[in-house]
Structure formats: structure tokens, C-alpha cells
Amino acid sequence: MDAKVFVYAVHKDGQADDSALELLAAAGTLFPGCAPTALVTGAGSAVAAVAKELAAAFPEVWSFDAASLAYPNAELLRPLLVKALPAGAVVLLPHTTLGMDLGPGLSVKLGAAYVPDVVAADGLEGATLKVVRQEYAGQVSAHVTADVSGGAVLTVRGGAFRPGTPAASGRIVDQSALAEGLTARRKFVEVIAAEAGDIDITREDVLVSVGRGIGEQENLELVHDLAKAMGAAVSCSRPLVDAKWLEKARQVGTSGQTVKPKVYLALGISGSFQHLGGLKGNPFLVAINKNPKAPIFQVATVGIVGDLLELLPVLTEKIRKG
């Protein structure tokens, strides 16, 4: 099938987000042989900078530079893309809050099939795309087919497709004119950042969780260092909250928060029933504990019997070195 494939590229501070290259890889896997075009929207010099960056990976880049696009408002992006994209186009979006906001309505306006949160490819036969999705918070997987003869809008789960190291010298096409006269009945006002004190571990995708096995309160620093290096949040089991080492908002458990991360590190956590009761969604669970009989090893994906105080600094260093 030779539909035109497009990738919406998210960017921040003049640099493309990792998802752009992941989507490029996804495009290549889902639609082998296609030559995807990156879509870069925004206002000002960042657009050109990102377009240039992506031209080194994508065969083609379309840039849309307009004041109205300074903030990626899905209600504006949707009519823009409907204007810009050819009939039967395939659009790949990251499965983020933007993707969820933009994708479903976009598929309707384009008259295309919509397949959200794709985690793996399963082949393309003519105009039938086959993918893998998950349902029930990841408890089961499903093979899904989509009739893409009329085009498709797909959102792709972060981390599902490893970016390759593509080299290209794509041409950059300035499509900014298409952004003229765009209006929407939803107007962006502002972003209120989460307060430093406002920990909400329930929204985190990656959690570094610590339990009594950490020993002394001073050792928590090792955990904070690791979390920082990973770009993850710190959570914990109840004893640390009761001991007032960490805030209640960080507690995972039946009497604490319920979390659904994709990756969960259980450091010095025995895996009690009350703690695991707060952990849903079958995350990739790495358990490190010095007790080989700790129940956590029955539910973990990967386990290490070892000394946290020795292992954590080594791990943090390795991550920092990249």
C-alpha cells in the first residue's frame, strides 16, 4: 500500500522529542518501504531548528510556523492537518495527552481508521494493517486489524519502538501559509506547572520505589540520585511514610496511592500484599532485595538478590554516563 505516512513531531525548547524518532521507526515497521514526512508546528525560530534537526532523519519535513501554533492546541492542529494532509494519509502520533486529544477527532475528520496505543506491529496485508494493542491496563494483549484503505491515524505507545539511527537529508517544506486564518472554539490560556510539593506518583510512568530494606534514612539519598538520573519519581512503601522519611503522597499501597507505571523499581521492598495492592497494570518490575525469599520476586519481571547500598551508586553512574 502506498499511502503517504506522516509523523507528528513533538518538540521542546528547540529540540525534537525522543518520540519523533520512535515514530519514524514505528512508521518503518508498520508500513515498510514508506518515506515518512515529519510535521513540525510551532511559532518562531524553534520550528526551523527542529525541522533542520529532523531533516537529518526524515526524507521530508513540513514546517508550520505561525503565532497561533505557539502552544500545541489540538483544536487548532486538527483543522490544520485536515487542510494539509492528502486524502488517505496515515498519521502517526505519540500516545500522550496530546495524541489522545488530537487523534480521535482527526481520524473522524479525515475519514480514516483510528488505532490508539499501538505497542507492536503485526504485519501489513494490502490495506489491512495488523498491530498489537493491550487491554485491561495491560493484563491482556490483543491482535487488532484496521482497514487503512481510507487512511489511518495511529497513536503509538512511548518506548514501544526503538529508534534506529537513520541518516537522511530530507527536504524542508514550509507549509506555514496553511496556518493562516485558523480558529478554534478552544483557546489555550496557560500551563500551571505541578508544584514541587505536589507529588502525584499516580501519573508517573517510571517509579523508583523504596522500602525498609534501604536501612537508614541517610541512604535515601542513593535512591533520589538514581531516580533523578532516570528522570523518574520516587515512591515508597508505608513504613517509610510512618517513619516520616517520605511524604504520604509517595506511598504505594492499599492504604496509599494506586499507581500504574510502565516501569517500577522495587528497592528493598519485600512485596507485601498491602504494598502490591497499590501497584496495577503489570509494569516492568525490577526487584532488588537482599532476601532471596522475598515475595516480591514472585511478581517481579526481573530480580536481583543484592545489597542496595552497593548496587545503586553503580547503577546511577552507568545511567548518567548514558
Next chain:
Amino acid sequence: MASEPFSPATALVAGIPARFLFVLIPVAGLLAFAWIMWRRIIPLLKAAPDPRMGQIGQRLFLVLKIWLAQWRHPRYLLAGVLHIVLFFGFLVLGARSTQLVFLGFREGFVLPGLGGGLGAAYNVAKDYAATAVFLSVVILGVRRAFFRIERYAVPPALGKDHTPEALFVLGMIATLQVSESLFEASLLAAGGGSAPVLTLSWAFRHLLAGGSVPVLARLNLAAYAVHDLTFFYFLCFLPMGKHFHIITSLFNVFFMRVRLGNVKPVRHGITDAELDDLKSFGVKKIEDFTWKHILDFYSCVDCGRCSDRCPANAVKRPLSPRFISIKARDHIFKRFPLIGKASGESENLIGGIFSEDEIWSCTTCGACEEECPIGIEYIDKMVDLRRGMVDDGMVPQTLQKPMAALEKRGNPWGKLEKKRGDWTKAVGDELPVPLVENGESAPTLYFVDSMTSYDDRMQKIAQATARILHHAEIEFAVLGKDEKDSGHDVRRFGEEMLFQSLKEQNLEAIRESEASRIVTTDPHAYNALKKDYPELAPSVTHISELIALGVESGKIRLRPLEDTSKTYTYHDPCYLGRHNGIYDQPRQAIDAIPGLKRVEMEGNCRDRSFCCGGGGLMLFYEPEEEMRMGVVRVEQARQAGADVIVTGCPYCLTNIEDAIKVAGLEGKMEAIDLCELVDGQLQRG
């Protein structure tokens, strides 16, 4: 006294007979008192019904023990003994006070029956009584004024300190004794008589010796007037605050609870089948309480003993039982004023005088009710307030999930029903446990309940129990997937209809099992089956009772303890101890193990046991507290010199084991269930 030198009844003040005044004062006083009492009774009439005339014999016994013998007072020794003096003093002085009223207008009045020898003896007794009362109030006054007693303290948010009022009342009582003694002494001084030695009257008598008759007459009249005025002022003052208990305590004790561990129905007089027709469940406004509850509010003496023993209060949750009573009492006084109509719409209590967390904080441990010297009840009020909150949808999110899970799956974690009996597969030693779900049965049913069935750690209790029952040659079966949560805490958290549903399902399953007796290791289940399941036919026993019997009869044979280096202590679970009176059997069971050294947590054991933190739905609630109750308990064990805490309840075990970790005592302190301990020492083969 036949011929007196003077008397108030014949005195003249500026030419006017004083007795007009001394008729006026009592009449006005009694009228005012009657009015006040009437206003105080009105809320009782508007309140919900509460039949309390059953079990008269037991009620009379409680009146004799708790009210007359002041049985609970010495638990706080100094205040308790002094109060006993005051109480008996007042009882003795009752006759004298009555006589004094009449002496204001009937010269030489003597109460019928108190002439002659009995009267003389009484006059001696009353002088000693007045003296003892006077000395007591002086000591109490000094104590109140100069020493800070923690349980009397008033948190600033709840208003002004109560000390000035307390001192005022002590002052009035002292005034009554002084004025009565002066009245007596002035008469004696004028007539040449003498007072019993070392009494107040005696002291005044000596002070007044040699006084001239006119002066003594004036003094006598003045003392009388002061006494009369003070007496009737005090009488009208009683229903205005905590001294109302002087009038209500007898009734409050007569009507106090006679059964332990049960919970009042949603509304007395409404059967379970009629519950659906009720417009509103629970207590939302003050009038929704029963008349006995309102009487409780009137009777609260503000002594703070309940809050002093309350574990929630100890860990600084927003609950203080004493203030539940005081705030409610003040609310009633405001809503039903002495003059004028009840003000407007009755306010919602939750969000008004009470906060949601205040009411959810209670673990229903019963320490407050155990301590109250005049039989005030708290648990039913908490349950009723919770019923009201549940009815209005005000349930904390942390409790909604387990309640929904209980409805869907019969256990608060939402675990699959078919896994409820899975623990039976790991009892070991080729001990298959018959499961009623498989059609098997036995004369004894082991009702396991949710915690012990599903929690990995607590399943060990069930397995140990299975081995003990097998050792004692008791044939038993377990319901398995047809067993639902007993609903004990569902009911006490106010979800009455869900409780009814769980109860019906369990009754059905128990009937089908054809068991003739039930044994359980969970005190909450034990209490539910015994008190909340009136339709239940089989008898219910706790495992500790069975073990104690087995050890006595020789059916259970125990090996000596291998490691005798440890010191054990037994923690009384609230629902085994206070609510069911089972204190001795677990101790007998533990003491039956040769070589085991056991200590008591003195001052905090048996009916003064400190709650571990609560069971059932309390495991899911997130309280605002400064530390965990379990940690307080573990600290008490440590101070008693113990390094092993034995308990007979899965919730106690989980709370205490967690607390040991939090307190940083892992390795230095451990907790074990009674069944695990006994199972470990069973003689095999």
C-alpha cells in the same frame, strides 16, 4: 430540737418575718428547677426510641455496682476516692438538706422517722459527712487550680478552659457545707450543746463559744439564708452543665448497656425487613439520636477518662470522646434554649459540631465505654453517625473501594471468591481440610473470615489452626468460596444494608454446612457471629477457648519451649477482651507451654488493653495521626520487658508486625499469633 434559742422560721428582718423569704426561695427555686428540667426533657421526647427496660435484674445489679458502689471510680485513684467521698457525703446529706428547707418556715422541723435515736445518730453522721465533703472539695479545688491534669485540658479550638467553672462549683459545695455547719454551730453555741469532735461544726462551735445570743442569732439567720440561696441556686445550676450528672447519673446507669459488643439496630422498633421504608438512615441531626444518647450527653461529667484511654486520642487523631459528648450537649442546650423556641432548622452534625474524620477515626475498641464511671456509650453513636454519612454518600474514597469490593466479591480486597479456600492446600502433613464448597462437611465449622483467608501472612494462622484442630481430634470443615466476610466492620462503619446482605449469604452457607458449632480465630468474626447474627443456630467459640479446654483435658499436649531466653507478653484484642470478656483462656493457653516466661503490660492489659489500630475496614482508612497505635502498643510491650508479643487476632498481628518495623525494632521484638505459638509446640506423633 424542741426548744431553740432562735430559728429562721421565727426571725424578723427589719420587722418582716423572714419565713416569707424562706418560703419564697424554695418555691421560686423549685419552680425554676421544674421549668429547667422540663426544657431539658423536651429533647428526650423528640428523640428516637430506645427500649431499655429489659433485663431489669442486670440493670439493678449495675446500679448497685457502678452507681452505688462507684466501682469504676478508683481506676483513677485520687480523683476516684475523693469522688466516692463526695458521693456518699451527698447521699447522707440529702436528708439534712431537705430538713433545712423546711426549717426556714417550720421551726423545729424534723423529717418523719428521723426523731429520737435514729435522728441523733444521723446528726452525727451528717456532720462527719459535711466535713468529709468540705475537705474533699478543698483538696479537689487545690488540685484543679494548681496542678495541670492532662485529661481536663481543653484544646484551644474547642473553647475556653473548664477550670473556672469547676472551681465555681467546688466553691458552691464548700459554701453549702460551711453554711450548714455554721448554722448548726451557732445553734449549739447559743444552746450549750456540742458537735461531734473534729467536724466542721465542732470547729465553728469552738470559734463561736462565748458569742452573745443576738449575734449568734444573726449569724444563724445569715448562714441559713446563704445555705438556702446557694442550695436552690445550685439545684437550678445542675442542669446547666456537667453537674447535671448529679441528677441523671442514677438513670444513666440504670439505662446503660447490658450487652457488650453488639450494635444498636438502625432504629429501634423497625425490623430488618422494614429498613427499606426508612427515609433516612443514621444520625444526621441531633434529634436523630435516641433519648438514651441524649441522656448520655447530659450526664457527661467532663472527667476526660474516656479520652485519656482512647487510642485514637492518644495518637492525636481528631477524635476525643469527651468532646463528642460535650459538644453535643452544648449543641442541644443551644438548639433547645431555656427560654424561647428551638431555633430554626436543625443543623447537620457532620460539618457542624463534628468533622467527618473525627467520626471515621474511631476503631470501636470500647476503651471509652469501659472507663466511663456513669455508663456513657460511644460506639453506637459513632455507628449511627457513620450510618448518616453513608446514607448521604460521605464516605472517604479509601473506604469506598473496599466496600465496593465487599459487595462484589465478599472480601475487601476484591480477591476472587474461588481463592478463599486456597490456604487449605498448604496445611501440610497430609492434612486435607474438608471444604463445604466441595460438598464436604463436619460437625465443627471453622469460620475463617476474609483477613485470615486471603492475606499471605495471616493464612499461616489458619494453617496452624487446622493443625491444632487435627491434633485435638476435632473434625472440622471450612466453607471455602461460599464464605463471605462476616460484615462485622461493614456494619460498624455504617453500611448496614451491605452488612445485612453479607449476613444473609453467610447464614445460608452456614445452614447448608449443617455444622452444629463454629470455631473462629478472628475476634471480629467471633463478635459478629455472636452478636450480629441473632438468627445463627450453632454455638460460637474462639480458638483460645478450645485450646484452653484442650490443654486442661489433656487433648492438646504441648512440648516445652525450646528457646526459653525470650519474654512473652499477651496483647488482649479489643473484640476478644473488652467486648467479649475472654481474658483468661488465651493466658491459660500460653501458660500451658512449659518453660515460657510471660509478663503483663501492667496498667494496659485486660480491659485496659490498648487498641492495635483497628481491624476490618480500619485497615484501609487513612487517618490523620501523629503516630500509629500499633507503635504505642509495641512500646508498652517493650517497657514491660517483653520481646515477643502474642495475640489472638489477625488484625492485631498485622498492625503489631507493621509497628515493629516502623518502630525500628525488627530483630529485637517479634509478634506471633496464639495459634502459631501453640501449633509450634504441639507434641507430634
Next chain:
Amino acid sequence: MEILVCVKRVPDSAENEISVEAGGADIRRDDLTYSVNEWDNYAVEEAIQIVEREGGNVTVVSLGDGETEEVVRREMAMGANQGLLLVDPAFEGSDGAGVASILKAAVQKGAYDLVLTGALADDGAAQVGGMLAAMLDWPYASVVNRVEVKGGNTLLIGREIEGGAQEVSEIQTPCVLSIQTGINEPRYVGIRGIRKVASVEIPVLTAAGLGLDPAAIGAAGARVKRVDYFVPPAGAGADMLTGSNEELASQLVELLKAKGGLK
């Protein structure tokens, strides 16, 4: 405000109850219990709170089968004024767009100022709300965690975006919002509450009643279809790693990268 909330009856899955039937045609359903989708419940609570403040009515609608009624009734026990059921064998097998087109027909039968859905449901697709809005040509916002009625057909809304930040926007009504959990604290509904609404009438609409062409909905009209369920092979218990701290760290870094654990 006239508010329509779309709710779905889904299996309870909080305790990892979901497994696949032999052959993969469906999940195993014999042990499952069902409830209203948690996100939808937050949406109903939000609608009730808006109406408590601004006046109006809350209608709860659900597309389903004979069992779906219990869920609609529960939301009415919570405080929704009316219920509506969309039941027809022709609806079975609909994909997201199919469901959205059926709901669109129901929306157009009333005069609503606001339509709420939950942000996502059991299939994790998070699609129906956005599709519905586009079909109605109404503005849309997803994962909404704050709604304030400003007057003059404007709502101030907050969306929960990555990092726990809140994206604030103004949106014109009528509009569709998909609601994120945590926006409020839903009130409790017990057995008693449900019994109180046990005999309230809930109208049922079929495909014909909604004026829908059977060919455009249901399995016939679906472009996206689920072929089967399966469980990717997993190891027994944890895969235990061994080696020196250096080696373990290296292995972990690789695994974390692959699973999206490093940002």
C-alpha cells in the same frame, strides 16, 4: 445546564482478574464482576456537582445489552436525574467510530449543553469522546481535571498533561469533555441508594429509534476489529539476574532503556 454523561459497564480488573479464554476469542468471563467504568463515574460526579452549582439536569446514557441497566441505575442512585439505554443487536461489534456515531444520534435527540465521557475505559483506547465531538462538530478536550462554568457559553477547563502539570483553556459550549480520575471525590452509593431508584423508568432506544443505518454500525460498519486476545509469554517468577555489580548495572540499564524506564 443540560449534561449528558456517557458511561460504560466494564469488568472489574483491579485485582488482575483478566485472563484469556482458550482459543483467544474473548477474555474469560465466568468469574468476573462488573461495574461502571471508573473514569465514567468521576464524570457523573462532576456533572452532578456542576448541576448542583448551576442548575440543570444530568442524563446518563449507556450503550450495551440487557445487563447494562444496573450501571445506569447506579449512576441515577448517585444523583443523575435521568437514564437512557441504547440497546440493539445491530450495535454489537461496533468499533470506536461506530460507538461514537450511535452516541451522536442519542445526543442529537436531546438538547445538551455539555457531553462528558470518561478519559478511557477497559480497552484503553480513549477514543469515543474525541470522535463524538468531531462527529457533532463540537469542540473537545480530553483528560479534563477541572471544569468551571464561566457563563456566556464558556467553560474554563484544566487538562492533566505530562508531569502532573495542568493545561488551562477556555472552551465554548456545547462541547465534549473526557474526564480524568481525581477531578473530584465521587460520593458513595450503597445498596440502599440503588434500592431507592429500583423502580424508576429508564427508556431504551434501538437503532431504528435513533435513525441509524445498520450497515454503518456494528460489526458491519467496523473498520478496526480485534482478532483475538492473547498473553505474551512470560517467565515463571522473576528473571533473576546475576553477576558483579558492574555487570548487573549494565544489564539493568539495557532493560530499562528498552522498557522506557529512562527519560
